[in-house]
Each structure stands twice: as structure tokens, then as C-alpha cells.
Amino acid sequence: MTEETIYDSLSQLGGSTPLPASPEEATLELVANPRPSPYVVRFTCPEFTSLCPVTGQPDFAHLVIDYIPARTIVESKSLKLYLHSFRNHAGFHEDCTVGIGERLFNELNPKWLRIGGYWYPRGGIPIDVFAQWGSPPAGVWIPDQGVSPYRGRG
Secondary structure, three states: OOHHHHHOOOOOOOOOOOOOOOHHHOOOOEEEOOOOOOOOEEEEEEEEEEEOOOOOOEEEEEEEEEEEOOOEEEOHHHHHHHHHHHHHOEOOHHHHHHHHHHHHHHHHOOOEEEEEEEEOOEOOEOOEEEEEEOOOOOOOOOOOOOOOOOOOOO
16 A cells, blocks of 8 residues: 555545534544554543533543554544534533543444543542453553542642
């Protein structure tokens, strides 16, 4: 496969792309995995936002997504647009975090995927949500997600 054919299907990278109105309207673009050996890809979104489905107030999270690709990888601009499309989406922390992981797992079909949603407190309670699909292959280095637990003023 040449680079031209690998990237021919990308429509969002390299130009002005409007923010999708909702996560359902967002397109995750995939390309062929350039390396067959197992390795970990990490995406960090420290300023993720969504809306509380009851009050409409904004919720903020630090998301960390790790996966081991199989045949495809996700193009980062399309992932960024997908994650940013949640800023007007009403969903509980659990729904947003696990829903993002499920969609990535279903579309990428990776060997392994995990997501950590480290939500900032609102109403005095921080909520952290974690999900994982599959087991990582032996011998692959998977670093800690590196997000400190909420410590308040302490």
C-alpha cells in the first residue's frame, strides 16, 4: 500500500472541518495500521466537556484512551472532532465515557482498548469512570494513565 492510497479516504484532515452537531453525526476516520507489531496508542483529552442531562450545566473531564491497534488506527483529527462534539451533548459521566469507548472499540476493532474518564467534581463529588475491552497481549508495555486522583484542597 502506498501512502497515497492509505490516506485517500481521509476527508477531515488538512482542511477546515466544521464541528459535528452531535456525537452521532461525527465521523471517525480510520486508516490502515502502518506497523504490525503490538504497540499502544494513547490519546489524552484534558479538556473534555459535556452537559448534565438533568440540569444542562457543563461537566468537565480528563479522558485518557489507550488502545492496541489491529488492522486500523483512528485518525486523530476525526477523533478530536468526535470528542469535541460532546460539548452540547447531554449525558451522565458513565454514559459519555463508556459510550466513547464502545464506539471506538466497535469501529476500530482493536486488540485491546481502555478508557479512563476522570471527571471534575460538581456538587462535591468527583466521578471517575473506567472501561476496558479485551486483554492486552503479553509483552506490551502499557503505562499508567498518569492522572492523579482528585485531592480537593488537601
